[in-house]
Amino acid sequence: MKLYNTATKKLETFKPISNEVVKIYTCGPTVYSSPHIGNFASYIYWDLLIRTLIANGYKVNRVMNMTDVGHLTSDGDDGEDKLEKGARKENKTVWEVADFYINEFMDSFHALNLLEPEKICRATDYVKEDMAAVDAMIKNGFTYETADGIYFDTAKFADYAKFANLDLENLKAGARVEFSNEKRNPSDFAVWKFIQPGEKHAMRWDYLGRPGYPGWHLECSTIINAELGEPIDIHTGGIDHIPVHHTNEIAQTYAISGKALANYWLHCNFINIDGQRIAKSTGNIYTLADLAERGFSPLDYKLWVLQGHFQGDRNFTFEGLDAAKNRRLNWKNRIAMELQHPQKTDGKISEKLLEALNNNLNSAEAFAIIDNTTEISLDDWRNIDSLFGLKLIEETPDISDEYKALIKDREAARAAKDWQKSDDIRHELELKGITIKDTPDGSIWQYLK
Numbered sequence: 234m235k236l237y238n239t240a241t242k243k244l245e246t247f248k249p250i251s252n253e254v255v256k257i258y259t260c261g262p263t264v265y266s267s268p269h270i271g272n273f274a275s276y277i278y279w280d281l282l283i284r285t286l287i288a289n290g291y292k293v294n295r296v297m298n299m300t301d302v303g304h305l306t307s308d309g310d311d312g313e314d315k316l317e318k319g320a321r322k323e324n325k326t327v328w329e330v331a332d333f334y335i336n337e338f339m340d341s342f343h344a345l346n347l348l349e350p351e352k353i354c355r356a357t358d359y360v361k362e363d364m365a366a367v368d369a370m371i372k373n374g375f376t377y378e379t380a381d382g383i384y385f386d387t388a389k390f391a392d393y394a395k396f397a398n399l400d401l402e403n404l405k406a407g408a409r410v411e412f413s414n415e416k417r418n419p420s421d422f423a424v425w426k427f428i429q430p431g432e433k434h435a436m437r438w439d440y441l442g443r444p445g446y447p448g449w450h451l452e453c454s455t456i457i458n459a460e461l462g463e464p465i466d467i468h469t470g471g472i473d474h475i476p477v478h479h480t481n482e483i484a485q486t487y488a489i490s491g492k493a494l495a496n497y498w499l500h501c502n503f504i505n506i507d508g509q510r511i512a513k514s515t516g517n518i519y520t521l522a523d524l525a526e527r528g529f530s531p532l533d534y535k536l537w538v539l540q541g542h543f544q545g546d547r548n549f550t551f552e553g554l555d556a557a558k559n560r561r562l563n564w565k566n567r568i569a570m571e572l573q574h575p576q577k578t579d580g581k582i583s584e585k586l587l588e589a590l591n592n593n594l595n596s597a598e599a600f601a602i603i604d605n606t607t608e609i610s611l612d613d614w615r616n617i618d619s620l621f622g623l624k625l626i627e628e629t630p631d632i633s634d635e636y637k638a639l640i641k642d643r644e645a646a647r648a649a650k651d652w653q654k655s656d657d658i659r660h661e662l663e664l665k666g667i668t669i670k671d672t673p674d675g676s677i678w679q680y681l682k
């Protein structure tokens with residue numbers, strides 16, 4: 234299995250640390266609002282990664298976090314905590330906001346038929362571990378204190394710029410000095426934030442003699458240490474995480490344990506909508522609920538995402554989504570055909586599909602193989618479902634005996650040239666979502682949607 238590794242900037246053959254289980258970590262959502270379809274693209278790509286590992290015979294132990302504290306609106310060390318802002322906007326407590334959006338996120342996760350990680354961890358359940366981690370970083374000499382919190386001194390980690398090829402000199406030149414001029418280097422970041430007297434921050438913990446809360450990047454280092462043990466095999470996230478969030482996770486873990494965090498790093502590219510970045514200001518923030526309102530199932534969107542590559546430039550349009558929906562319907566109707574006229578095949582397609590996926594998760598090529606192979610047995614379709622989680626079989630049940638009897642009645646009516654009755658039965662079936670095709674081999678039913 235070959236994967237593109239951001240850490241080495243190369244396509245590499247995957248070699249797990251242990252042959253028993255592959256340890257994987259996925260940076261999860263910040264739970265303060267409904268994710269847009271771009272956010273879900275990342276989890277769809279990682280679902281394909283997990284399913285491909287399983288198809289290769291690996292056991293997987295994956296952990297994903299839920300960020301419910303410390304992620305500031307700037308993505309850096311200034312601005313408001315996103316959870317606090319969400320709570321103010323919705324007139325709820327931060328805990329209510331987190332609970333609501335965690336539930337909503339998991340509902341969407343299931344609607345997309347994404348395999349659940351073995352463990353899902355809330356950042357706020359690991360604050361004790363965060364404090365121990367900060368203790369270790371202080372003790373190992375990687376931090377300094379400002380009025381604002383405990384900062385990581387990135388100059389102390391010689392490899393800081395390596396992961397993301399950062400140009401630290403340039404960063405220095407462009408640094409905004411007005412913010413926290415106590416910062417020694419522009420790339421330094423808070424591992425712990427102090428809550429100032431009078432500052433509103435409902436989530437607070439006493440540490441170092443005053444109230445505060447963990448910095449956003451810390452939870453991932455801490456949760457990986459507590460639940461998986463570093464180094465792990467694979468760490469995943471969006472490309473936005475490379476220069477800051479993941480670079481900082483790597484630095485923290487090195488400062489805490491002296492170890493590398495992960496052997497393989499996979500990053501997905503952002504999807505655009507109608508050629509534009511997804512942004513509030515553009516007004517193109519679509520959620521899965523928005524797609525449902527327009528008649529698209531979450532699995533139509535999942536198929537659209539899997540038609541492309543996790544590193545590719547992706548441009549979402551509703552025409553494209555419509556084409557993906559039709560492709561899924563077409564595949565379901567090929568299954569319907571199999572139910573009526575099973576074919577014998579030699580099962581070769583499964584090998585070819587796995588070969589495509591083992592080449593850096595090339596699902597687009599796998600889909601082309603499906604389209605170009607005329608003989609696909611039900612067993613093959615079952616395998617396709619376990620590789621992509623598109624619920625093709627589940628959503629293509631055999632029709633009832635009652636409908637089958639109606640089709641027989643219609644065939645009899647046609648034989649008797651009773652066109653009116655034949656049309657009436659066709660119409661009746663169409664109301665049930667089934668269409669009839671008349672072929673030389675007799676009438677064949679298909680699903681309308």
Ligand code: AMP
Nearest residue numbers: 262263271272274275470471503504511
């Ligand atoms: P967040 O909840 O903001 O931390 O985002 C959750 C995940 O979605 C992160 O891994 C981001 O990198 C990813 N993400 C955000 N925007 C997009 C996008 N337009 N396309 C693909 N992934 C995205």
Ligand code: ZN
Nearest residue numbers: 260453478482
């Ligand atoms: Zn993370």
